[in-house]
Amino acid sequence: MTLDALRDSVCRANRALAATDLVVETFGNVSGFDRESGLVAIKPSGVPYDALTPADIVVLSVETGAVVAGSLRPSSDTPTHLALYRAFGCGGIVHTHSVWATTLAQARLPVRCMGTTHADYFRGDVPVTRPLRAEEVEDEYEANTGRVIVETFEVNGLSPEEVPAVLVANHGPFVWGPDPFAAIERARVLELLARMDLAGRLVAPDAPRPAPFLVDRHYFRKHGAGAYYGQPHR
Amino acid sequence: MTLDALRDSVCRANRALAATDLVVETFGNVSGFDRESGLVAIKPSGVPYDALTPADIVVLSVETGAVVAGSLRPSSDTPTHLALYRAFGCGGIVHTHSVWATTLAQARLPVRCMGTTHADYFRGDVPVTRPLRAEEVEDEYEANTGRVIVETFEVNGLSPEEVPAVLVANHGPFVWGPDPFAAIERARVLELLARMDLAGRLVAPDAPRPAPFLVDRHYFRKHGAGAYYGQPHR
Amino acid sequence: MTLDALRDSVCRANRALAATDLVVETFGNVSGFDRESGLVAIKPSGVPYDALTPADIVVLSVETGAVVAGSLRPSSDTPTHLALYRAFGCGGIVHTHSVWATTLAQARLPVRCMGTTHADYFRGDVPVTRPLRAEEVEDEYEANTGRVIVETFEVNGLSPEEVPAVLVANHGPFVWGPDPFAAIERARVLELLARMDLAGRLVAPDAPRPAPFLVDRHYFRKHGAGAYYGQPHR
Amino acid sequence: MTLDALRDSVCRANRALAATDLVVETFGNVSGFDRESGLVAIKPSGVPYDALTPADIVVLSVETGAVVAGSLRPSSDTPTHLALYRAFGCGGIVHTHSVWATTLAQARLPVRCMGTTHADYFRGDVPVTRPLRAEEVEDEYEANTGRVIVETFEVNGLSPEEVPAVLVANHGPFVWGPDPFAAIERARVLELLARMDLAGRLVAPDAPRPAPFLVDRHYFRKHGAGAYYGQPHR
Numbered sequence: 001m002t003l004d005a006l007r008d009s010v011c012r013a014n015r016a017l018a019a020t021d022l023v024v025e026t027f028g029n030v031s032g033f034d035r036e037s038g039l040v041a042i043k044p045s046g047v048p049y050d051a052l053t054p055a056d057i058v059v060l061s062v063e064t065g066a067v068v069a070g071s072l073r074p075s076s077d078t079p080t081h082l083a084l085y086r087a088f089g090c091g092g093i094v095h096t097h098s099v100w101a102t103t104l105a106q107a108r109l110p111v112r113c114m115g116t117t118h119a120d121y122f123r124g125d126v127p128v129t130r131p132l133r134a135e136e137v138e139d140e141y142e143a144n145t146g147r148v149i150v151e152t153f154e155v156n157g158l159s160p161e162e163v164p165a166v167l168v169a170n171h172g173p174f175v176w177g178p179d180p181f182a183a184i185e186r187a188r189v190l191e192l193l194a195r196m197d198l199a200g201r202l203v204a205p206d207a208p209r210p211a212p213f214l215v216d217r218h219y220f221r222k223h224g225a226g227a228y229y230g231q232p233h234r
Numbered sequence: 235m236t237l238d239a240l241r242d243s244v245c246r247a248n249r250a251l252a253a254t255d256l257v258v259e260t261f262g263n264v265s266g267f268d269r270e271s272g273l274v275a276i277k278p279s280g281v282p283y284d285a286l287t288p289a290d291i292v293v294l295s296v297e298t299g300a301v302v303a304g305s306l307r308p309s310s311d312t313p314t315h316l317a318l319y320r321a322f323g324c325g326g327i328v329h330t331h332s333v334w335a336t337t338l339a340q341a342r343l344p345v346r347c348m349g350t351t352h353a354d355y356f357r358g359d360v361p362v363t364r365p366l367r368a369e370e371v372e373d374e375y376e377a378n379t380g381r382v383i384v385e386t387f388e389v390n391g392l393s394p395e396e397v398p399a400v401l402v403a404n405h406g407p408f409v410w411g412p413d414p415f416a417a418i419e420r421a422r423v424l425e426l427l428a429r430m431d432l433a434g435r436l437v438a439p440d441a442p443r444p445a446p447f448l449v450d451r452h453y454f455r456k457h458g459a460g461a462y463y464g465q466p467h468r
Numbered sequence: 469m470t471l472d473a474l475r476d477s478v479c480r481a482n483r484a485l486a487a488t489d490l491v492v493e494t495f496g497n498v499s500g501f502d503r504e505s506g507l508v509a510i511k512p513s514g515v516p517y518d519a520l521t522p523a524d525i526v527v528l529s530v531e532t533g534a535v536v537a538g539s540l541r542p543s544s545d546t547p548t549h550l551a552l553y554r555a556f557g558c559g560g561i562v563h564t565h566s567v568w569a570t571t572l573a574q575a576r577l578p579v580r581c582m583g584t585t586h587a588d589y590f591r592g593d594v595p596v597t598r599p600l601r602a603e604e605v606e607d608e609y610e611a612n613t614g615r616v617i618v619e620t621f622e623v624n625g626l627s628p629e630e631v632p633a634v635l636v637a638n639h640g641p642f643v644w645g646p647d648p649f650a651a652i653e654r655a656r657v658l659e660l661l662a663r664m665d666l667a668g669r670l671v672a673p674d675a676p677r678p679a680p681f682l683v684d685r686h687y688f689r690k691h692g693a694g695a696y697y698g699q700p701h702r
Numbered sequence: 703m704t705l706d707a708l709r710d711s712v713c714r715a716n717r718a719l720a721a722t723d724l725v726v727e728t729f730g731n732v733s734g735f736d737r738e739s740g741l742v743a744i745k746p747s748g749v750p751y752d753a754l755t756p757a758d759i760v761v762l763s764v765e766t767g768a769v770v771a772g773s774l775r776p777s778s779d780t781p782t783h784l785a786l787y788r789a790f791g792c793g794g795i796v797h798t799h800s801v802w803a804t805t806l807a808q809a810r811l812p813v814r815c816m817g818t819t820h821a822d823y824f825r826g827d828v829p830v831t832r833p834l835r836a837e838e839v840e841d842e843y844e845a846n847t848g849r850v851i852v853e854t855f856e857v858n859g860l861s862p863e864e865v866p867a868v869l870v871a872n873h874g875p876f877v878w879g880p881d882p883f884a885a886i887e888r889a890r891v892l893e894l895l896a897r898m899d900l901a902g903r904l905v906a907p908d909a910p911r912p913a914p915f916l917v918d919r920h921y922f923r924k925h926g927a928g929a930y931y932g933q934p935h936r
Contacts, residue, residue, distance in 0.1 A: 015812045024894050025887060027819065046932025076923060097819045104814040107906035114340040115260065115404040134915050137726050142920055169815040170912035185259060192258050197335045201905050203435050204295045204341035210404035213368050217375055219309060229310050230280025285585055348574040349494065349638040351565045419493060426492050430571045437669050438575035444638035447602050455544060463544050464514025529915065582808040583872040585799045653727065660726050664805045672809035673761050678872035680834050685843055690780060697778050698748025 001034045003069060008043040008058040013180035014057075018049030018093060020184070022191055027172075028096040029075040033085045038093050040085060044072035062086060063194045076142060084176060088153075088160040092180035094187040097172045100194035103169035103173020104128070109201070111194050115210055118197075119218035120229075121189045123162040127152050131169045149174060161217070164191050237303060244275040250281030250293075251328060254418070256425055261406075262330040263309040266414040267319045268467060272296050274319060278306035281420040296320060317380020318410060322394040323388075326414030328421040331404035331406045333430035338362070343435070345428050349444055353452035353464075354433075355423045357396040361386050365403045383408060395416045396453070397421035399424050471501045471537060471608050475525040478509040481648035482525075483564060486517030488652070490659055495640075496564040497543040506530050508553060512540035530554060544610060551614020552644060553586045553587040556621075556628040560648035562655040565640045568662035572596070573635035577669070583678055586665075587686035588697075591630040595620050599637045617642060630687070635660050642661045705771060709759040712743040712914040715882035718757075719796060720751030722886070724893055729860045729874075731796040734882040735787045740764050742787060746774035764788060778844060785848020790855075790862040792936035796889040799874045802896035806830070807869035811903070817912055820899075821920035822931075823891045825864040829854050833871045851876060853886050864921070867892050885911060 001009075013030040017023055031042035041059045043052070049058070055231055061141065062085050067074065075081075081093050093178035096102075104111060111126040113119060129152045136144040149166050152158070164186055165175040177183040200207060222229040235243075247264040251257055253313055260283070265276035275293045277286070292304035294312065296319050301308065309315075319383040324424050330336075338345060349351060363386045370378040383400050386392070398420055399409040411417040434441060456463040469477075479496040493611045494517070499510035511520070522671045524539035526587060528546065528552050535542065543549075549561050566572075571641055573577060579594040589594060604612040617634050621624070632654055633643040643658055645651040690697040703711075715732040719725055728751070728799075733744035741928060743761045745754070760772035762780065764787050769776065783795050798804075813828040815821060820915040831854045838846040851868050854860070866888055867877040877892055879885040902909060 025891060044933065059746060073930075073933055087260060099898055100888075100901075102817065103901045103905070104818060106898060106912075107902050107909045108705065109906060109909075115406070117336060117406065120261075123441065131913065132916065134913065135821075137915050137919050139915070172817070172819065189259060192333065196333055196340060198901060198905055199334075199337045200341050203337070203432055204269050205341060207341045207343075208365075209339075211365065211368065211371070214366065214404060217371050228307075231307055232279065267473055299604060349570065349640070351570060353642065354495075422492060426567060430567055430574060433568075433571045434575050437571070437575060441575045441577075442599075444574075445599065445602065445605070447605050448600065448638060451605050462541075465512065465541055546900045583804065585804060585874065585875070588729075650765075657727060658846070660801065664801055665806060667802075667805045667900060668809050671805070672811060672902055675811075677831075679833065679836065681839050682834065682872060683837050696775075699775055701747065 001036070003039065003059060006032055006034050006039060006041045007054040007059065007069070010043070011052055011054040012055050013092070013184060014043045016053055017051055017096070017187075018180065018183055018190055022096040022098040022187055023049065024097060028094070029077060030180050030184065031075075031078075031081045031093050033062060033091050033093075035091065036125045039068060040082060042078055042081060042226035043075050044070070045075050047072065066109070076228050077145075079140070080146040080149070080174065080221070083143055084149060084174065086177060090164065090176035090183075091178050092159070092174045092183040093174060094180070096171065096185040096187060098187070098194075100198055101167060101173040101191055102171075104194050104198060105172050106170055109209050110167065111190065113210065113215055114197055114200055114207070116214065116218045119192050119215040120208070120222050121186055122165065122193075123215065123219040124158070124163045126163060126167060126190060126193070127158060127166040128154055128167040129169050134186050145171070145172055235270070237273065238288070240266055240273060240275045241288040241293065241303070244277070244414055245286055247287040247326070247418060250415065251330070251353060251418055254422055255317070256332040256421055257283065258331060261316065262328070263311060264414050264418065265309075265312075265315045265327050266295060267325050267327075274310040274316060276312055276315060278304070278324050279309050281306065288397055291337040292414050299380050307457065311379075313374070313377035314383070314408065317377055317406065319385060319431045322385040322410060324394070324398065324410035324417075325412050326417040327408060327410045327412070328417040329408050330421060332421070332425045332428075335401060335407040335431055336405075336430050338406055339416040339430060340408050344401065345424065346431050347444065347449055348431055348434055350448065350452045351423070352427050353444070354456050355420055356399065356427075357449065357453040358392070359398060360399045360401060360424060360427070361390060361392060361400040363403050364402055371397060379405070380456050393467055411429075469504070471507065472522070473529060474500055474502050474507060474509045475522040475527065475537070475628040478511070478525050478648055479520055481560070481652060482511045482520055483517055484649065484657075485652055487566070488656055490655055491517065491565040492565060496562070497545060498648050498652065499543075499546075499561050501530060501559050501561075503559065504621060507530055507536060508550060510542050510546055510549060512538070513543050515540065544656055545610070545613075546560045547611035548614040548617070548642065551611055552617060552642065554617040555618040556644060557629070558632065558644035558651075560651040561642060561644045561650070562651040563640065563642050566655070566659045566662075568666055569635060569641040569659055570639075572662050572666060573640050574638055576637050578635065578659065581678065582665055582675070584682065584686045585657070586661050587678070587683040588690050589654055590633065590661075591683065591687040592626070594631060594633045594635060594658060594661070595626060596635040597626055599639050613639070639658050653678050704920050705741065705761060706756070707754040708741060708743045709732055709761065709771070711758050712745070712882055713754055714813065715757040715794070715886060716745045716754055718750055718883065719798070719886055719889075722890055724798040724800040724889055725751065726799060730767050730796070731779060732882050732886065733777075733780075733783045733795050735764060735793050735795075737793065741770060742784060744780055744894060746772070747777050749774065750813070755847050760804060773898060779847075781842070781845035782851070782876065783846040784843055786876065786885040787855055791884075792862070792878035793880050794868065794885040795876060795878045796882070796885040798889060800861060800893045800896075802891070802900055803869060803875040803893055804873075806896050806900060807874050807904040810871050813892065815901050815912065815917055816899055816902055817915065818907070818920045819891070819913070821897050821917040822924050823888055824867065824895075825917065825921040826860070828865060828869060828892060828895070829858060829869045847873070876928065880888050
């Protein structure tokens with residue numbers, strides 16, 4: 001992908017995110033990663049979404065974090081995005097403070113898999129990280145946020161491909177996918193799932209979970225070699 | 235009804251559904267059934283609603299499930315729709331993952347009849363199915379979803395005409411009516427009823443139910459020979 | 469007021485009501501009363517709001533209920549409206565199935581006065597009626613709904629001018645005012661109050677009430693001879 | 703700032719407030735303060751937002767409260783605004799009855815700081831005042847509302863710059879900032895925070911708070927000399 005195409009895609013993705021109800025004020029950002037060139041493109045920090053142009057998008061090296069193109073400061077969350085691109089095989093990352101996912105993050109509760117809507121997108125609970133320690137917050141805070149996300153997947157034996165999202169404790173959701181637009185779609189669905197799980201926790205805290213065979217049936221109906229949802233790729 | 239008229243009606247109904255707030259992403263579908271010709275028309279699988287044209291609508295035999303017209307894959311939920319058309323006397327079916335009805339489905343709770351808004355459309359609680367068993371999920375999953383819905387009405391002695399909706403456990407609502415548009419109207423009302431019942435369960439879990447004579451008064455004010463709501467048919 | 473002016477006003481009021489989020493499907497209606505001529509104008513039953521014209525509005529005698537103008541069936545709730553016009557000194561009535569007021573009506577809970585937003589419009593709790601008895605539902609159901617509303621105010625010593633709304637148990641709100649548009653404004657505020665009271669009951673069921681002197685300060689800041697809110701009448 | 707510029711800014715701010723979902727009916731108002739001239743500009747009482755022109759905006763002396771320009775009655779809450787301008791170093795104040803902040807005010811609960819969304823704007827809980835006493839309500843009610851707000855910050859040792867908002871018990875939020883538009887932005891964020899805290903109190907009443915070092919990290923990422931969020935001022 002050319003540098004221009006990457007910036008253009010990330011600019012459009014950030015504006016598409018702002019058109020959802022996931023974004024309040026300037027909270028949130030989208031990045032994209034071109035694995036071939038090793039370049040990450042991301043929203044500049046604190047710039048209103050409706051004023052964004054491709055030239056505002058900041059481009060960095062995934063390895064060194066050095067800015068390659070763009071004159072604005074990148075999102076303050078950039079080191080978190082870089083850590084995830086290094087550890088996970090994804091091409092787009094969305095971070096928001098969307099209301100229901102953030103409420104669960106503040107309650108330090110996972111988004112439980114309670115039905116087929118969830119299983120169509122995520123093969124099991126979307127986890128919540130442990131809180132960061134004082135030294136992790138005081139030095140390299142944003143990079144450590146990324147490290148704690150990666151740790152959460154390792155410690156719990158989770159696949160970042162099958163469960164492409166996380167809640168950072170007392171912060172909010174990070175969601176990823178093969179490209180920025182797929183990440184946005186998943187962030188929208190995660191918000192719906194968080195809203196339903198939160199309401200479900202109130203109305204029926206002890207409701208039984210769906211059986212693993214139902215979760216897998218739905219997950220693999222849409223993902224992998226045996227998928228039969230949607231139209232065959234042409 | 236001609237094939238063209240059926241496809242056109244189902245196409246318009248799917249686009250009308252997408253204009254409601256019942257649909258998130260590509261979740262949900264509407265089908266229509268022409269009982270005379272034995273043909274069912276349904277949304278293709280995973281196709282965005284705003285791109286739908288009548289030619290995209292897939293037409294199948296209600297008896298064999300064989301595709302009669304259309305080159306796209308039908309909705310993966312098609313076998314559920316066919317099972318309901320075979321068992322119930324309806325002409326339109328809507329399936330969604332609307333937030334409040336789905337939350338109750340995930341909590342495995344019925345939509346309780348708590349007032350006249352409910353009784354105007356449904357003569358009693360909208361039931362929730364039992365969860366499917368492993369073998370029912372592993373083989374002919376979608377057809378078995380339809381069978382379990384029919385079983386729910388038989389076991390509980392419910393009339394699918396008087397209670398034209400169901401929550402599938404850990405999945406979401408299916409709603410039916412004489413035609414696709416009537417089914418959409420009922421799906422919208424069901425979502426309102428689910429929202430109100432869910433909030434009511436939180437604020438007053440032991441609130442008394444409306445008396446059966448009030449439920450019947452409202453149901454029969456709008457349905458059947460003695461109806462006096464609305465204008466006389468001309 | 470001329471018959472034409474009354475019908476025109478009630479037609480506009482019904483369309484204004486439909487533009488709020490208080491109305492779902494065809495639930496709800498507005499009426500207006502010209503006390504001088506003794507005529508009540510009301511929405512026809514089950515007619516979509518966006519198709520309403522002044523000629524569709526049905527005009528009846530408040531005393532006999534006889535139709536004076538209009539060829540459509542009046543709202544099935546008409547006898548409730550007539551009962552309220554006979555007993556209370558109001559000129560407009562709104563009935564809706566708005567989600568939060570209806571949820572409290574189904575829970576048989578009043579809208580408690582918990583703050584100044586409430587006290588600016590209603591001097592104290594908005595009450596909920598007792599449920600109707602079998603014989604009251606089976607015969608003259610809608611007229612009896614009106615009688616039970618009036619009874620609620622008499623038994624509890626409430627002023628229908630100071631508390632111009634009620635929740636009918638397991639049904640929904642009726643709201644009144646000097647004219648149809650004032651009644652709509654109050655119905656919108658009531659819905660906000662119901663939403664806030666319902667959430668407040670969940671988060672702090674034992675929260676103390678505002679002191680009566682605060683309620684009266686706000687109520688009389690906007691109502692009566694000592695009012696100093698808004699601009700002086702010119 | 704000229705008188706015209708102040709009125710124009712406050713007029714635009716009031717219309718901007720009305721375009722948010724914080725305002726219901728005519729509840730709410732925005733004022734602006736030009737510290738150099740000692741003049742406060744504020745919305746007139748009870749006038750619909752969409753009819754507001756700069757000439758309608760009332761201008762008063764912050765010291766005496768005397769009207770300097772404008773022929774309409776100022777907002778009935780004016781004495782509250784004046785008290786805050788005298789005590790706090792702010793240039794804009796917003797008062798609303800927004801649904802979630804008002805619900806917590808009615809429950810007499812603070813908006814707890816539960817995460818980074820909150821800490822980005824407010825360094826700690828947004829407090830709730832004590833209820834006013836009878837004599838404080840009966841005489842100089844609105845001025846006393848301001849005095850109780852100031853008392854709340856003094857008694858609790860809070861900085862009105864670091865925590866630029868308050869909930870008035872059984873009433874609603876007041877929010878301030880360097881100018882009217884900054885106050886509106888904070889009022890929007892406060893409403894989001896109130897919504898999330900209220901839901902969090904229901905789903906996880908005992909959830910641990912974010913560590914003070916996380917709160918400070920986020921607060922000082924956006925505020926003060928060491929801020930690195932957003933773009934450098936040019």
